[in-house]
Amino acid sequence: MNDQQENKIASPSDENIIEITDMHKWFGDFHVLQGIDLTVKKKERIVICGPSGSGKSTLIRCINRLEEHQRGTIIVDGMELTNNLKNIEKIRAEVGMVFQHFNLFPHLTIIDNLALGPIWVRKVPKKQAEETAMHYLEKVHIAEQAKKYPGQLSGGQQQRVAIARSLCMNPQVMLFDEPTSALDPEMIKEVLDVMIELAREGMTMIVVTHEMGFAKSVAHRVMLMDFGQILESNTPDEFFDNAQHERTKLFLSQILI
Amino acid sequence: MENTIQDTQTSEIKPPIIDVGVIGWMKANLFDGVFNSILTIITLILLYKTVPPLISWAFIDSTWLSTGPECKEATGACWSVITTNYRLILFGLYPYELQWRPLIAVIILIGLLFYSKDRKHWSKYLGYAWIIGLFVMGILMRGGVLWLKSVETSEWGGLPLTLLLSIFGLTVAYPLGVILALGRQSKMTFIKYLCVVYIELIRGVPLISLLFMSSFIFPLFLPEGVTLNNLLRAQVAIILFTAAYVAEVVRGGLQGMSRGQYEAAESMGLNYYLTMRLIILPQALRIVIPPTVSVLISAFKDTSLVVIISLWDLMKTTQTVINDPQWMGFSREAYIFIALLYFLGCFSMSNFSRKLEKELDTGY
Ligand SMILES: Nc1ncnc2c1ncn2[C@@H]1O[C@H](COP(=O)(O)OP(=O)(O)O)[C@@H](O)[C@H]1O
Numbered sequence: 001m002n003d004q005q006e007n008k009i010a011s012p013s014d015e016n017i018i019e020i021t022d023m024h025k026w027f028g029d030f031h032v033l034q035g036i037d038l039t040v041k042k043k044e045r046i047v048i049c050g051p052s053g054s055g056k057s058t059l060i061r062c063i064n065r066l067e068e069h070q071r072g073t074i075i076v077d078g079m080e081l082t083n084n085l086k087n088i089e090k091i092r093a094e095v096g097m098v099f100q101h102f103n104l105f106p107h108l109t110i111i112d113n114l115a116l117g118p119i120w121v122r123k124v125p126k127k128q129a130e131e132t133a134m135h136y137l138e139k140v141h142i143a144e145q146a147k148k149y150p151g152q153l154s155g156g157q158q159q160r161v162a163i164a165r166s167l168c169m170n171p172q173v174m175l176f177d178e179p180t181s182a183l184d185p186e187m188i189k190e191v192l193d194v195m196i197e198l199a200r201e202g203m204t205m206i207v208v209t210h211e212m213g214f215a216k217s218v219a220h221r222v223m224l225m226d227f228g229q230i231l232e233s234n235t236p237d238e239f240f241d242n243a244q245h246e247r248t249k250l251f252l253s254q255i256l257i
Numbered sequence: 258m259e260n261t262i263q264d265t266q267t268s269e270i271k272p273p274i275i276d277v278g279v280i281g282w283m284k285a286n287l288f289d290g291v292f293n294s295i296l297t298i299i300t301l302i303l304l305y306k307t308v309p310p311l312i313s314w315a316f317i318d319s320t321w322l323s324t325g326p327e328c329k330e331a332t333g334a335c336w337s338v339i340t341t342n343y344r345l346i347l348f349g350l351y352p353y354e355l356q357w358r359p360l361i362a363v364i365i366l367i368g369l370l371f372y373s374k375d376r377k378h379w380s381k382y383l384g385y386a387w388i389i390g391l392f393v394m395g396i397l398m399r400g401g402v403l404w405l406k407s408v409e410t411s412e413w414g415g416l417p418l419t420l421l422l423s424i425f426g427l428t429v430a431y432p433l434g435v436i437l438a439l440g441r442q443s444k445m446t447f448i449k450y451l452c453v454v455y456i457e458l459i460r461g462v463p464l465i466s467l468l469f470m471s472s473f474i475f476p477l478f479l480p481e482g483v484t485l486n487n488l489l490r491a492q493v494a495i496i497l498f499t500a501a502y503v504a505e506v507v508r509g510g511l512q513g514m515s516r517g518q519y520e521a522a523e524s525m526g527l528n529y530y531l532t533m534r535l536i537i538l539p540q541a542l543r544i545v546i547p548p549t550v551s552v553l554i555s556a557f558k559d560t561s562l563v564v565i566i567s568l569w570d571l572m573k574t575t576q577t578v579i580n581d582p583q584w585m586g587f588s589r590e591a592y593i594f595i596a597l598l599y600f601l602g603c604f605s606m607s608n609f610s611r612k613l614e615k616e617l618d619t620g621y
């Protein structure tokens with residue numbers, strides 16, 4: 001297939017964009033992340049899978065401080081995540097996030113959803129922000145809906161808008177938390193296609209998903225999480241055909257029935 | 258009939274005659290079943306017994322321009338009590354020959370309110386218009402500049418006073434209530450408990466006692482020589498009282514917001530202030546428009562309680578008129594008149610809220 005070629009088009013650079021070392025997190029007494037080590041290079045694409053409750057969402061939410069970690073360090077684009085609010089806001093502006101349930105702002109039109117971040121966070125003039133917004137709406141093939149409200153769009157369309165909204169901030173990294181698992185099957189493809197296009201352009205991506213086809217064709221590395229740890233991290237070929245860990249084989253056999 | 262049968266194929270079925278028109282409607286809505294028919298008949302009898310006498314009392318037998326004693330002869334309503342005393346009712350003790358000033362102030366105020374009703378008109382110029390308008394109203398009421406004679410606030414009364422207390426009360430209480438609601442959700446414990454204690458204390462006390470306290474007890478704590486005018490104290494009491502209720506309503510709206518909205522806003526780097534202002538409050542406040550307007554409407558009506566600390570609001574001026582020996586016994590007419598004024602205020606508010614709700618509906 002041409003998967004290999006795609007991977008070569010945008011191969012990772014040597015620069016690290018995210019460095020996580022020995023990171024732990026607790027929810028009360030519950031030790032949800034138990035020593036995460038993860039380095040992500042610029043333009044690298046990582047897919048994380050694993051059983052429900054294993055801490056995948058928590059891990060990527062720690063990267064933009066939607067959750068606070070208690071031990072270890074997380075460095076994003078050279079800035080360490082601490083309680084420094086200014087730093088957190090700066091990092092959040094560099095890290096785009098796409099949620100399972102889209103989380104568009106229902107009281108704003110699509111174009112206002114997109115222009116809001118650039119205008120208020122990046123201080124871009126309104127007109128320019130709206131031009132950028134239209135550019136990204138075209139990119140996710142939904143420009144004709146610009147004046148509508150989120151409630152008037154289908155799930156797949158809403159998720160594409162959510163992706164465009166993140167892109168408008170011109171992020172260094174995009175985090176995806178099960179972006180297609182709340183969608184009806186016929187809408188999954190339109191969202192995955194947009195993500196594949198993004199990948200082709202060299203976006204750094206961390207994607208939590210169980211779409212194994214997507215992982216095979218797009219990821220540089222696929223990881224398996226369980227019990228708050230990254231149990232296996234491998235190239236897609238190795239991960240799917242020659243897994244090191246028993247847990248990975250079990251997981252794959254369950255998911256690929 | 259034959260036609261109808263053929264038409265079924267083209268999916269245009271006409272309803273049977275009996276189901277449409279006046280008779281059909283009456284059958285469906287007034288006489289469907291024995292119980293409903295009995296209710297309808299009883300209602301009709303009651304209406305027949307009450308409406309015609311009411312109409313002849315209010316309109317046919319009523320007197321409009323007569324003196325008190327003449328009124329007592331007549332059998333119908335004595336609207337003369339209004340037509341003779343309307344200036345006392347509307348403007349209270351404000352110097353008679355200067356009453357054009359509160360009149361213009363009220364006209365400016367109502368004009369501005371009407372113009373502001375349409376959201377299309379909301380702009381920074383309207384903001385300036387309000388600032389200038391309020392300034393002009395203040396000067397008209399208070400005087401003491403230019404050639405305008407000074408009029409003490411203790412002489413203010415009637416409609417301008419009621420409108421002043423309620424409109425200022427509501428416009429200050431609303432944002433204060435929103436701030437209190439946000440404070441109650443704050444992660445900073447001190448602020449949080451301050452707001453909780455404030456809200457619960459105020460809600461645990463009737464407005465009447467707050468007004469008493471502000472008017473009789475509060476001055477005892479002021480240093481000697483400092484006086485705070487009675488009107489201002491009542492205004493503050495109304496604001497503090499209403500804000501606590503607004504806060505609870507808004508809190509309900511905030512609790513209805515999903516985590517996802519906060520997260521989406523935060524994850525793009527919006528700070529707390531912008532998240533609240535751009536994302537959370539616009540949605541939360543919209544959800545609670547109906548209960549908020551209920552709170553505001555009752556606050557509007559509750560301003561009539563200031564009679565007890567002897568401010569001359571509409572209620573007080575009306576009572577003064579009906580205590581006049583010449584007009585004794587016509588309290589019905591006088592109360593109907595101010596009830597109508599209050600109704601106009603409340604009805605416009607709920608109309609506006611319904612309109613706003615519809616305009617802000619984006620289908621979620
Ligand atoms: N806010 C929270 N408070 C307490 N426990 C939580 C919270 N969020 C998640 N958890 C728990 O942490 C574990 C990991 O959750 P999550 O990261 O969402 O898993 P995944 O995304 O892999 O399904 C789960 O057991 C979940 O119940």
Ligand SMILES: [Mg+2]
Binds near residue numbers: 056057058177178
């Ligand atoms: Mg999850």
